[in-house]
Amino acid sequence: MIGGDKDTVARAEQVITPMAGRIVHTGGPGMGQSAKIVNNMMLFINLEACAEGSVLAERLGLDPRVFWDIASVSSGDSWALRTWYPVPDIVPSAAANNNFESTFSAVLAAKDVGLALSAGEQTGVDLPAAELAAQRFPRLIDEGYGDLDCSLIVKYAAPDGKVQGWNPDEV
Structure with a gap:
C-alpha cells in the first residue's frame, strides 16, 4: 500500500x-x-470475532479443528481465522502454538486501532466494533503482556481467562 x-x-x-x-x-x-x-482495523475486529468464537465453540463442546474446518470455508472465514486463529495446533502461523509469542504485538495493535478510531472521529464515522476491539489491547498492556501477540485477547472471552495455548507462568 x-x-x-x-x-x-x-x-x-x-x-x-x-x-x-x-x-x-x-x-x-x-x-x-x-x-x-x-x-x-478490520483485522482486529475479525480477530475479536475469532477470539470469541473459538472460546464459545470450545465451551459448547465442539472439537476445535472441526469448528475451524467449518468456519474457514463458510461465513466465519477471514484472514485472521486462517492465519492467527487463537487455538494451538490448528494453523501453523498462530501465536497460540508458542504461548502467544508475538507475531504482531498488543502494543502495535493498540496503536493501529487507535489510529483508526482517531480517523473515525475526524471523519464522523461511527466505529463501535473497532471501539470494542480497541478495549482489549490496553488490558493486555496493563497486565504486562504488551509485547505478546495481539491474539492473546482470546483470554478475555473465557470467563476464567484460561484458554488453550496460554500459560502465563511460562512468559
Missing part, C-alpha cells in the same frame, strides 16, 4: 519490490497509510 504521485510511486516501487509480495498504488500522498489503518 503506497500513496503518492505516479513518478514518486514508480521510484519507490524499485526499492519496495524485493520486499513486497504485491504493491498497490492507493492514490495520493498518505493514502497508503490510510489503507493500512482501515485494513488493520
Whole structure:
C-alpha cells in the first residue's frame, strides 16, 4: 500500500519490490497509510470475532479443528481465522502454538486501532466494533503482556481467562 504521485510511486516501487509480495498504488500522498489503518482495523475486529468464537465453540463442546474446518470455508472465514486463529495446533502461523509469542504485538495493535478510531472521529464515522476491539489491547498492556501477540485477547472471552495455548507462568 503506497500513496503518492505516479513518478514518486514508480521510484519507490524499485526499492519496495524485493520486499513486497504485491504493491498497490492507493492514490495520493498518505493514502497508503490510510489503507493500512482501515485494513488493520478490520483485522482486529475479525480477530475479536475469532477470539470469541473459538472460546464459545470450545465451551459448547465442539472439537476445535472441526469448528475451524467449518468456519474457514463458510461465513466465519477471514484472514485472521486462517492465519492467527487463537487455538494451538490448528494453523501453523498462530501465536497460540508458542504461548502467544508475538507475531504482531498488543502494543502495535493498540496503536493501529487507535489510529483508526482517531480517523473515525475526524471523519464522523461511527466505529463501535473497532471501539470494542480497541478495549482489549490496553488490558493486555496493563497486565504486562504488551509485547505478546495481539491474539492473546482470546483470554478475555473465557470467563476464567484460561484458554488453550496460554500459560502465563511460562512468559
